[in-house]
Amino acid sequence: MENLLSEGIKATPPSFVRGILKAASDPQIISFAGGLPNPVSFPQDDLLLSMERIVKKYGSNVFQYSITAGLPELRQYIADRYNRKYNLKLTIDNIIITTGSQQALDLIGKVLLNKSDGVIVEKPTYLAAIQAFSLQQPVFYPVELTQEGLNPEQLKKALQNNIKFIYTIPNFQNPTGLTYSAENRKQIFEILKDKDVVLIEDDPYGELRFDGKTLPYIGAGKLTNSILLGTFSKTVTPGMRIGFIISENTELLKYISIAKEASDLHSNIFSQYLIWDYLIHNEYDHHIAKIKDLYQKQAQAMIHAMDKYFPKTVEYTKPDGGMFLWVTLPEGISAMELFPKALDRKVAFVPGDPFYTDIENANTMRLNYTNADCQTIEEGIRRLGALLKDLNK
Amino acid sequence: MENLLSEGIKATPPSFVRGILKAASDPQIISFAGGLPNPVSFPQDDLLLSMERIVKKYGSNVFQYSITAGLPELRQYIADRYNRKYNLKLTIDNIIITTGSQQALDLIGKVLLNKSDGVIVEKPTYLAAIQAFSLQQPVFYPVELTQEGLNPEQLKKALQNNIKFIYTIPNFQNPTGLTYSAENRKQIFEILKDKDVVLIEDDPYGELRFDGKTLPYIGAGKLTNSILLGTFSKTVTPGMRIGFIISENTELLKYISIAKEASDLHSNIFSQYLIWDYLIHNEYDHHIAKIKDLYQKQAQAMIHAMDKYFPKTVEYTKPDGGMFLWVTLPEGISAMELFPKALDRKVAFVPGDPFYTDIENANTMRLNYTNADCQTIEEGIRRLGALLKDLNK
Numbered sequence: 001m002e003n004l005l006s007e008g009i010k011a012t013p014p015s016f017v018r019g020i021l022k023a024a025s026d027p028q029i030i031s032f033a034g035g036l037p038n039p040v041s042f043p044q045d046d047l048l049l050s051m052e053r054i055v056k057k058y059g060s061n062v063f064q065y066s067i068t069a070g071l072p073e074l075r076q077y078i079a080d081r082y083n084r085k086y087n088l089k090l091t092i093d094n095i096i097i098t099t100g101s102q103q104a105l106d107l108i109g110k111v112l113l114n115k116s117d118g119v120i121v122e123k124p125t126y127l128a129a130i131q132a133f134s135l136q137q138p139v140f141y142p143v144e145l146t147q148e149g150l151n152p153e154q155l156k157k158a159l160q161n162n163i164k165f166i167y168t169i170p171n172f173q174n175p176t177g178l179t180y181s182a183e184n185r186k187q188i189f190e191i192l193k194d195k196d197v198v199l200i201e202d203d204p205y206g207e208l209r210f211d212g213k214t215l216p217y218i219g220a221g222k223l224t225n226s227i228l229l230g231t232f233s234k235t236v237t238p239g240m241r242i243g244f245i246i247s248e249n250t251e252l253l254k255y256i257s258i259a260k261e262a263s264d265l266h267s268n269i270f271s272q273y274l275i276w277d278y279l280i281h282n283e284y285d286h287h288i289a290k291i292k293d294l295y296q297k298q299a300q301a302m303i304h305a306m307d308k309y310f311p312k313t314v315e316y317t318k319p320d321g322g323m324f325l326w327v328t329l330p331e332g333i334s335a336m337e338l339f340p341k342a343l344d345r346k347v348a349f350v351p352g353d354p355f356y357t358d359i360e361n362a363n364t365m366r367l368n369y370t371n372a373d374c375q376t377i378e379e380g381i382r383r384l385g386a387l388l389k390d391l392n393k
Numbered sequence: 394m395e396n397l398l399s400e401g402i403k404a405t406p407p408s409f410v411r412g413i414l415k416a417a418s419d420p421q422i423i424s425f426a427g428g429l430p431n432p433v434s435f436p437q438d439d440l441l442l443s444m445e446r447i448v449k450k451y452g453s454n455v456f457q458y459s460i461t462a463g464l465p466e467l468r469q470y471i472a473d474r475y476n477r478k479y480n481l482k483l484t485i486d487n488i489i490i491t492t493g494s495q496q497a498l499d500l501i502g503k504v505l506l507n508k509s510d511g512v513i514v515e516k517p518t519y520l521a522a523i524q525a526f527s528l529q530q531p532v533f534y535p536v537e538l539t540q541e542g543l544n545p546e547q548l549k550k551a552l553q554n555n556i557k558f559i560y561t562i563p564n565f566q567n568p569t570g571l572t573y574s575a576e577n578r579k580q581i582f583e584i585l586k587d588k589d590v591v592l593i594e595d596d597p598y599g600e601l602r603f604d605g606k607t608l609p610y611i612g613a614g615k616l617t618n619s620i621l622l623g624t625f626s627k628t629v630t631p632g633m634r635i636g637f638i639i640s641e642n643t644e645l646l647k648y649i650s651i652a653k654e655a656s657d658l659h660s661n662i663f664s665q666y667l668i669w670d671y672l673i674h675n676e677y678d679h680h681i682a683k684i685k686d687l688y689q690k691q692a693q694a695m696i697h698a699m700d701k702y703f704p705k706t707v708e709y710t711k712p713d714g715g716m717f718l719w720v721t722l723p724e725g726i727s728a729m730e731l732f733p734k735a736l737d738r739k740v741a742f743v744p745g746d747p748f749y750t751d752i753e754n755a756n757t758m759r760l761n762y763t764n765a766d767c768q769t770i771e772e773g774i775r776r777l778g779a780l781l782k783d784l785n786k
Contacts, residue, residue, distance in 0.1 A: 001618075001642070001644050001645065003589070004505055004557060004589065004590075004591060004618070004645075005504060005505065005648060006503065006504060006505055006506050006507050006510075006529070007507055008503060008507075009503060009504045009648050009651065009652055012651055012652070012655055014651045014654070015651075015654050018460075018461055018654055034458075035458075036457060036458055037457075039452075039453030039456070039457055040453075042453050042456040042457070044448060044452065044453065044456065047448070047456070048444070048445065048448045051441070051444045051445075051448075052441065052444075052445075055437060055440070055441045055444075059432075059437060060432030060433075060435050060437065062632060063432070063435040063437065063440070063630040063631070063632040063633070064429060064430075064432055064435070064630075064631060064632055065427075065428075065429055065626075065631045065632065066632065067411075068411055099492050099634075099657045099660075099661075100657050100658055102655075102656065102657050102658045103656060103657045106655060106656045106657070110399065110401060110402060110528055111398060111399060111402045112397055112398065112399055113399050114399050114400055114401075115508075117399075128654070128655065128658070131651075131654060131655040132655045132656070134655070135503055135652070135655055136399070164397060165397075196396070196397065197397075198397060225394075225397070233458075237456040237457075237663075238456070238457060238458045239455060239456040239457050239458065239459065239661065239662040239663050240456070240661055240663055241492075241657060241658075241659075241660070241661045249394070251394050252394065252397075255398060255402050258402065258405055258407045258408075258524075259402055259405070259528065261407070261408050261411055261521070261524060262405055262495075262499060262521065262524040262525045262527070262528055263495065263496060263499045263525070263656070264492045264493050264495050264496045264499070264634060264657075265493055265495045265521070265634075266634075267492075267634070268492075268632065268633055268634045268661045268664060269632040270630075270632050270633055270664070271661060271663070271664070
């Protein structure tokens with residue numbers, strides 16, 4: 001069997017998060033490990049109304065094969081929204097619908113990467129992006145992510161290698177919850193503007209800002225070789241797997257479209273009609289405002305609980321939005337080694353390791369605050385805090 | 394731009410069929426080019442009932458993130474059906490749900506192929522399989538497909554190369570409509586049984602047999618390294634993009650599952666609940682019987698029209714099921730050169746070229762008979778016949 005496998009799949013790590021799904025599904029365990037939206041945020045009744053409407057109105061069109069780029073009406077809605085919010089000049093030709101934004105990462109890897117090409121990633125970065133790109137066996141160049149954003153000096157140095165693209169999550173980053181400052185965005189733009197590399201801005205959480213002001217993108221609308229990724233997974237429903245790729249580089253999109261044809265022909269057309277119908281028949285911004293209120297309360301509950309229960313030697317980020325925060329333990333403590341002990345105490349998190357391409361036994365961990373109520377969050381953090389305090393004994 | 398692209402995407406041909414969608418969507422044109430199921434076959438009302446039922450019954454579960462392998466209940470249904478129909482011994486651990494069976498081809502390429510590895514394909518074969526595998530830059534070894542099936546001598550010769558897998562469509566093949574005989578299946582099994590290669594049996598049309606008897610698979614249930622692909626696209630709805638991979642090799646499935654995680658996390662869970670609910674609440678075999686009746690009438694209408702309107706020098710297959718038949722023109726006539734002339738006469742087909750990895754200006758073409766009524770089929774064949782007769786003038 002081994003001899004039949006590709007080098008690419010051997011180089012691809014299985015997902016830690018998906019690997020522990022079973023352990024974390026024990027109802028006794030309070031899990032901060034996943035990245036699930038709160039199910040109370042799904043507009044189920046409105047979506048059911050939309051289903052009934054689109055089946056009656058569009059009949060067999062919602063069940064038939066469809067075009068690779070995606071439903072024109074949905075792409076137009078996305079173009080209009082981004083043009084309005086970010087002062088862009090998009091048309092439907094700048095947008096391809098994907099099977100979740102995870103597929104966008106897969107397509108980008110396929111279209112841009114040869115084996116051993118360089119990819120700049122944040123340190124730490126989204127674990128499933130590492131997975132998606134690893135299939136192409138690139139060389140990763142991690143650049144430190146700070147409270148301000150990407151470290152500019154490290155970025156310049158990394159760019160001296162054979163780099164194809166830079167993968168960033170500028171808003172409420174996964175896993176850290178950090179957001180690039182306006183100044184840092186300008187610095188990165190200046191560093192990249194004359195370079196022949198592609199900038200990827202993955203922005204699944206951008207709509208979920210509960211503190212501070214929306215910031216302009218680093219490259220979208222300004223850098224030709226830039227790609228912006230979005231999704232309806234965090235604001236409407238993840239189960240429908242509808243994400244999207246935005247780029248002003250239509251030549252690049254042509255190749256992404258060929259890769260998509262080869263990968264799944266097109267994304268679920270029923271779901272595209274559904275999301276579009278939902279968007280035009282409901283107050284989307286009002287719906288998002290409710291989610292943001294909810295997540296802000298939950299983030300605050302987690303931070304308050306950490307202030308109360310964690311040893312003072314433990315640090316954590318305070319996100320302005322999104323779904324995660326990042327905990328840094330005293331040096332020398334391996335969060336990976338802590339993990340089974342936490343499970344024994346009926347609380348779960350994701351240890352830092354899978355978010356790095358170059359570190360093991362990191363003293364960091366990711367906590368998700370969106371998928372539990374405030375009381376459960378407090379209890380989970382209490383359990384984790386007790387474990388951390390016992391380590392010092 | 395060019396310098397940023399991967400070798401893999403440069404090696405991947407865009408789909409001819411998707412490329413002509415626009416031309417073929419002219420309502421004046423009778424198109425036999427696509428591969429669309431007849432929309433009258435979609436059980437729209439029953440699917441809407443299932444939607445209402447699953448939203449009420451399973452609530453947020455149908456909208457949330459889910460597991461990579463797919464809905465256990467749907468996988469159990471598939472296992473039970475295949476065990477019953479084909480005398481297999483499948484459990485849910487032998488099944489992974491995919492985003493259409495196209496995704497299965499992508500995942501297989503990712504898991505098995507290094508650059509320059511050998512892939513044996515039928516000559517001709519499914520164009521989107523050529524696309525999916527091309528991303529990994531394999532070397533294709535085409536083996537002639539005859540009225541009996543794969544040419545055994547050519548297969549043995551091709552196996553002397555560095556082969557990772559053999560890709561077959563044993564029932565009502567796309568593009569030819571041919572079915573491997575029982576004897577040919579046994580011959581292929583005997584040739585492969587001691588070889589360290591993977592056999593892929595792609596069977597999207599197997600349920601659509603309108604003539605003759607169901608035949609056992611070549612490898613499923615008998616060869617450890619065999620993979621069977623199926624889909625609900627031709628029997629329920631293609632728009633939902635729900636296909637599946639079956640294998641008794643759970644080690645291989647583990648790697649396919651990692652590739653799937655990296656590719657789209659999981660397939661649309663709403664659609665998986667939907668198809669499953671539809672299947673258990675309706676008479677699926679009765680529904681399929683209606684589709685088969687319909688397609689048999691349409692296939693007969695096309696064959697009768699060809700008998701009537703085509704020059705006697707033109708040959709065509711007579712499928713026992715599925716969606717396509719294959720036309721062979723007199724030698725020296727390029728179907729690709731014929732294509733624009735056919736469009737002028739308001740009829741479309743797919744020229745043979747994209748179904749081959751090693752031929753240009755082939756004298757063959759694929760015709761689809763499922764997506765037009767009998768009267769339209771006769772008129773389209775009349776137009777095509779008139780064009781073919783005019784060539785001799």
